[in-house]
């Protein structure tokens with residue numbers, strides 16, 4: 001329990017900057033939902049200039065028995081999907097055939113994450129992700145169906161935070177085939193759940209809540225039997241202040257008052273059932289609250305910590321598919337007398353596709369193993385999500401470029417005219433969403449920045465707070481000065497004189513680079529803190545750059561450790577790691593150079609002017625896309641959400 005007079009790192013963050021009421025509320029809710037676990041994070045240490053390669057070496061290896069279980073499931077799922085599921089037809093018809101869903105159910109794919117004592121398969125995260133990787137390499141929509149159900153849907157939070165009674169009630173149902181979904185986003189609330197408007201009001205006798213509100217883009221919502229829904233419950237006084245409470249509920253989708261208003265249609269993942277759901281006076285028993293009142297956002301964020309590990313696995317699956325297509329095509333297609341993969345511009349793309357796929361795989365397996373070991377992987381999971389989702393997009397783009405016009409042509413069209421129906425166009429559409437869902441890339445960087453700065457806020461938080469008296473500041477000064485007078489010179493020293501890592505063979509120079517750059521990063525972040533104080537949190541581009549460097553360093557370390565395993569060495573993985581690390585080093589150097597304060601200020605001013613409409617003249621000469629807000633006088637009303645018709649959702 002926090003003492004009222006004890007300042008927290010959160011206070012340091014909130015007190016130092018002028019914020020409007022909504023911004024402050026958002027920050028307070030986000031801060032209250034922080035996990036606060038005090039683990040030794042490998043990636044977190046990089047931001048403090050402490051590279052500890054021993055924490056990831058030797059690279060974890062799957063136990064033989066666990067590997068056998070995974071092999072069997074991957075083989076069965078691969079056989080089923082290769083035989084019965086045409087992903088391009090899913091894309092065309094927006095339907096995953098019932099027989100395929102039933103087939104997956106029979107294999108146990110929808111209960112992989114349910115513990116065995118409740119009728120599930122109790123898979124490790126490694127095996128679960130191996131299966132997801134295989135599915136995603138074939139059909140993104142099917143991967144999302146499975147993942148939304150288990151990575152973020154009811155089984156995951158229930159396993160982590162449910163009471164025994166709750167587990168006994170719902171997990172066996174899920175094991176028998178009940179599909180689930182996770183409903184956090186609302187029309188007005190995406191990255192900022194503090195402004196959520198869905199409410200859950202407790203009945204007078206305390207036995208049930210009345211749920212009211214609209215949830216948007218709930219994947220599996222239209223077909224789910226069970227939903228995890230986040231809603232606002234009555235505010236509480238915390239440390240003398242009224243604090244918003246967000247609570248998580250398990251809701252039976254068949255309850256009176258639950259409506260599916262619209263099935264959304266997207267650029268990619270066209271087979272998913274994703275909907276807008278309305279809740280009107282839905283009676284939810286008090287026993288359906290997971291973890292406790294006010295813990296809903298914390299639950300959502302912690303669920304996502306592990307849940308978002310599926311995305312790197314899915315991205316790795318796509319990367320491997322791209323590699324396979326790029327290899328086959330670039331070796332065969334001859335232009336200007338050479339296979340296109342042998343021209344230097346083609347080779348560069350192939351090297352990037354292969355080496356970054358290797359990097360994605362390394363990061364996916366490390367984080368999956370660490371999840372199985374119950375390590376604190378908040379930072380590493382966010383980095384894995386950020387890195388793999390951005391990288392997969394780049395890889396698909398490179399593959400499309402290598403395929404030329406055929407990359408842009410739909411698979412069905414290629415098939416019809418007798419060509420290899422490689423679905424690069426569909427993969428590009430399916431893949432783009434990964435940098436947006438389960439935390440956008442910008443939000444991942446903000447999340448990482450908060451975690452990266454935490455050690456400094458813990459040490460020097462009192463000095464940053466405006467509401468802390470002079471006496472307290474003076475008292476804090478001694479320990480803070482003692483720490484930084486030793487720590488900062490060690491960063492400077494470490495940057496210029498890192499260990500040689502002689503025992504690391506061909507990868508020694510990359511280890512050395514990570515060590516040196518982690519000192520450089522720590523020192524640069526510290527100098528920015530001194531320069532900007534609490535206002536540093538407003539410098540999103542600068543912080544984002546630091547987070548990108550930290551992420552690159554993390555990935556480089558993992559890549560080296562992965563390439564150093566005996567199996568990988570035998571397979572020549574050191575070459576993949578070498579190419580990856582050299583390109584990462586170039587990106588890191590560029591990120592350190594960054595943009596000047598002046599350049600950034602200029603961009604900020606210009607963006608403000610654009611938003612204020614000073615450059616409307618630049619938009620002249622186009623046929624403006626219609627918008628509800630900009631509808632001309634006399635234009636018809638915007639189409640309301642459809643309750644019936646082709647996009648309504650039959651239950």
Ligand SMILES: Cc1cc2nc3c(=O)[nH]c(=O)nc-3n(C[C@H](O)[C@H](O)[C@H](O)COP(=O)(O)OP(=O)(O)OC[C@H]3O[C@@H](n4cnc5c(N)ncnc54)[C@H](O)[C@@H]3O)c2cc1C
Pocket residue numbers: 148182183184185189190191192216217218219220266269274433436437438439440441442443540
């Ligand atoms: C196909 C699909 C499936 C989905 N599935 C689910 C699901 O199952 N359950 C669920 O609850 N939700 C789901 N979502 C919602 C998804 O998680 C959100 O789209 C995502 O969280 C971003 O929210 P938003 O789209 O409202 O964007 P916004 O929050 O409006 O953000 C728009 C842009 O502004 C940026 N931005 C926002 N805040 C800041 C800030 N403070 N600083 C800097 N930049 C900022 C964002 O990074 C983004 O680039 C799904 C969405 C899609 C499209």
